[in-house]
Amino acid sequence: xxxxxxxxxxxxxxxxxxxxxxxxxxxxxxxxxxxxxxxxxxxxxxxxxxxxxxxxxxxxxxxxxxxxxxxxxxxxxxxxxxxxxxxxxxxxxxxxxxxxxxxxxxxxxxxxxxxxxxxxxxxxxxxxxxxxxxxxxxxxxxxxxxxxxxxxxxxxxxxxxxxxxxxxxxxxxxxxxxxxxxxxxxxxxxxxxxxxxxxxxxxxxxxxxxxxxxxxxxxxxxxxxxxxxxxxxxxxxxxxxxxxxxxxxxxxxxxxxxxxxxxxxxxxxxxxxxxxxxxxxxxxxxxxxxxxxxxxxxxxxxxxxxxxxxxxxxxxxxxxxxxxxxxxxxxxxxxxxxxxxxxxxxxxxxxxxxxxxxxxxxxxxxxxxxxxxxxxxxxxxxxxxxxxxxxxxxxxxxxxxxxxxxxxxxxxxx
Numbered sequence: 001x002x003x004x005x006x007x008x009x010x011x012x013x014x015x016x017x018x019x020x021x022x023x024x025x026x027x028x029x030x031x032x033x034x035x036x037x038x039x040x041x042x043x044x045x046x047x048x049x050x051x052x053x054x055x056x057x058x059x060x061x062x063x064x065x066x067x068x069x070x071x072x073x074x075x076x077x078x079x080x081x082x083x084x085x086x087x088x089x090x091x092x093x094x095x096x097x098x099x100x101x102x103x104x105x106x107x108x109x110x111x112x113x114x115x116x117x118x119x120x121x122x123x124x125x126x127x128x129x130x131x132x133x134x135x136x137x138x139x140x141x142x143x144x145x146x147x148x149x150x151x152x153x154x155x156x157x158x159x160x161x162x163x164x165x166x167x168x169x170x171x172x173x174x175x176x177x178x179x180x181x182x183x184x185x186x187x188x189x190x191x192x193x194x195x196x197x198x199x200x201x202x203x204x205x206x207x208x209x210x211x212x213x214x215x216x217x218x219x220x221x222x223x224x225x226x227x228x229x230x231x232x233x234x235x236x237x238x239x240x241x242x243x244x245x246x247x248x249x250x251x252x253x254x255x256x257x258x259x260x261x262x263x264x265x266x267x268x269x270x271x272x273x274x275x276x277x278x279x280x281x282x283x284x285x286x287x288x289x290x291x292x293x294x295x296x297x298x299x300x301x302x303x304x305x306x307x308x309x310x311x312x313x314x315x316x317x318x319x320x321x322x323x324x325x326x327x328x329x330x331x332x333x334x335x336x337x338x339x340x341x342x343x344x345x346x347x348x349x350x351x352x353x354x355x356x357x358x359x360x361x362x363x364x365x366x367x368x369x370x371x372x373x374x375x376x377x378x379x380x381x382x383x384x385x386x387x388x389x390x391x392x393x394x395x396x397x398x399x400x401x402x403x404x405x406x407x408x409x410x411x412x413x414x
Contacts, residue, residue: 004010005282008084008086008087009081009082009083009084010026010305011058011060011081012025012056013056013058013081013083013087013088013091014087014090023053025055026055026190026388027054027055027094027095027386027388028055028057028058028093028095029049029057029058029091029093029095029096029097029386030058030059030060030083030095030096030107030383031046031057031058031059031060031080031096032060032062032088032104033059033061033062033071033074033075033098033099033100034061034062034065034067034070034071034098034099034100034101035065035100035252035256036067036070036071036252036254036255036256036280036281037067037099037100037116037253038098038099038100038116039071039074039075039099039207040116040252040282041099041114041115041116041186042098042188043078044185045075045097045114045185045375045378045379045382047398048378048382049379049382049383050376050389053381054388056385057080057081058080058081058088058093059075059078059080059082059083060075060082060083060084060085061080061082061385062085062102062103063085063103064100064101064102064103065100065102066257066392067252067257067400068256069257069259070205070252070255070260071197071256073398074281076317083285087107088107088111089103089107089108090108091108091142092108092109093107093108093109094109094110094285094386094387094388095110095112095368095385095386096108096110096111096112097111097113097114097382098112098114098149099114099115099116100113100115100116101146104154105148105149105151105153106216110156110385111153111154111155111180112155112156112157112381112382113154113156113157113158113160113340114158114182114185114378115140115158115160117300118160118183118186118187118300118303118304118328118367119140119159119161119300119326119327119367120138120139120141120164120167120323120326121138121139121298121300121303121323121326121329122138122139122298122321122323123136123137123139123320123323123330124136124137124138124139124142125220125320128235131295138167138171138323138326141164141167141175142171142172143171143172143174143258146172146174147172147174148177151183152172152174152175152177152178154175154178155178156180156381156385157175157178157179157180158180158181158182158367158381159179159180159182160181160183160184160367160369160370160374161181161366161367161368161369162181162369163369164179164181165181167323180377180381181369181377182373182378183369183372183373183374184368184370184374185204185374185378186285186304187304187307187364187367187368187371187374187398188368188371188372188373188375189285189375189397189398189400190285190289190304190307190308190400191308191371191372192287192397192398192399193286193289193399193400196399200286200287200289200290200402200403201402203286204245204247204276204287204290204403204405205245205274205276206245207247208288209243210243210244210245211244211245211292211293211348212244212245212247212287212290212291212292212293213239213244213245213246213247213291213292213293213294214247214288214291215232215235215246215248215249215294215295215297215315216246216248216249216284216294216295216296216297216299216301216302216305217231217249217250217251217254217299217316218251218300219250219251219253219257220321221243222318222321223251223298224299224316225250225251225306226316227316228239228315228316228340229266231248231315232267232270232275232277233267233269233270233273234340235295235344236273236275236313238274238343238344238345239344239345240345241273245274246270246273246274246276247276247277247287247291247403247405248270248275248276248277248278249284249301250263250284251280251299252280254280255279256280260279260280264406268408271408272408276403276405277406278403278405278406279404279405279406281399282401282403282404283403283405285304285400286400286402286403287402288301288305288308288310289308291402292310293310293311293312293313293348294310294311294312295312295313295315296312296313296314297314297315297317298314298315298316298317298321298328298332300317302314302335303327303366303367304367306334306335306355306359306360306363307360307363307366308360308364309357309360311351311352311354311355312335312351312355313331313335313336313337313342313347313348313351314332314335314336314338317337319332327363327366327367330363330366331363334354334355334359335351335355336350336351336354348399372397375396375397376394376395377382379391379395380402394399
């Protein structure tokens with residue numbers, strides 16, 4: 001693990017919280033991040049209550065994942081109070097919010113959990129070992145993650161769609177009583193960002209006559225990048241630079257596992273070809289809004305692209321990792337597969353034929369049954385759990401920030 005656990009951080013939390021207090025907060029909230037992916041999803045919802053002077057928020061990194069490298073740096077970069085895990089687990093809070101599972105049963109607070117992707121679309125990965133294989137539950141709703149010691153861990157389990165209740169009822173019926181359909185705050189922010197599309201395109205180096213091709217890969221060896229490590233170079237080398245801009249986002253777990261320097265070094269040749277490689281913390285949502293085509297896989301970003309109105313090509317799609325009947329499975333049934341032995345440009349042209357306004361709208365409805373309402377519904381639920389009256393003013397759905405691609409640092413391949 002890469003999270004400190006023994007130090008003690010002074011501040012408005014714990015038994016000495018009143019010693020240095022200037023503002024007397026009525027409620028204390030803990031934001032629990034398991035990895036950078038989950039931390040960025042928390043960044044969508046914490047502004048809904050951070051501006052309330054009755055509330056004070058602390059962050060902590062839960063050492064429950066193998067992908068914690070870079071997490072504490074990210075949390076400290078947000079500028080908030082970051083508590084060591086040991087201190088967070090020993091203190092009392094009025095609410096804990098997480099976008100993943102693991103070790104939440106040890107917290108002294110009602111727990112709200114949110115999905116950190118586009119909803120339950122993948123099957124939980126099968127562990128390595130010598131025992132026989134068994135059926136895999138849907139990731140995000142697995143009973144072994146939601147129930148610990150005979151008790152459901154979350155006090156509120158946020159789902160994006162009514163359809164997910166049926167999956168939960170099959171895999172973990174004990175959690176149905178705390179399930180709450182609150183929509184998808186990430187998707188709502190994507191739609192709120194559409195008026196800024198030209199700004200995002202300029203920030204990514206795309207002019208009005210440039211086709212912006214966005215490459216997105218989830219993690220694991222069956223992902224797009226896992227199956228084609230030369231992905232970025234292959235696409236950038238083939239597409240003419242005078243009328244194409246290639247932008248790429250790799251799953252934060254890839255960056256965490258190998259380190260930022262290594263992932264960047266692997267792509268120095270691509271950066272010299274003009275590829276805009278996005279950092280793991282953010283930028284992919286702006287790139288989606290800016291994109292004309294997306295080449296992706298079974299990860300959440302590809303589904304968000306289809307819902308946003310961007311034609312998608314599947315460069316990899318492992319059928320046995322996708323949950324049957326899910327939005328990811330339906331995307332696999334509609335989106336064309338990329339033929340890596342054929343020229344790319346004509347396939348990018350043809351991708352639009354598989355999509356249209358009605359198809360994109362269907363994918364939008366597939367990801368959320370509360371379109372445009374996530375901020376309001378989730379904020380209301382958070383205040384209910386805190387036993388604090390909600391504010392009367394409606395929440396703001398902010399557009400995503402401008403992307404900041406990783407610069408060419410001068411590293412050179414041998």
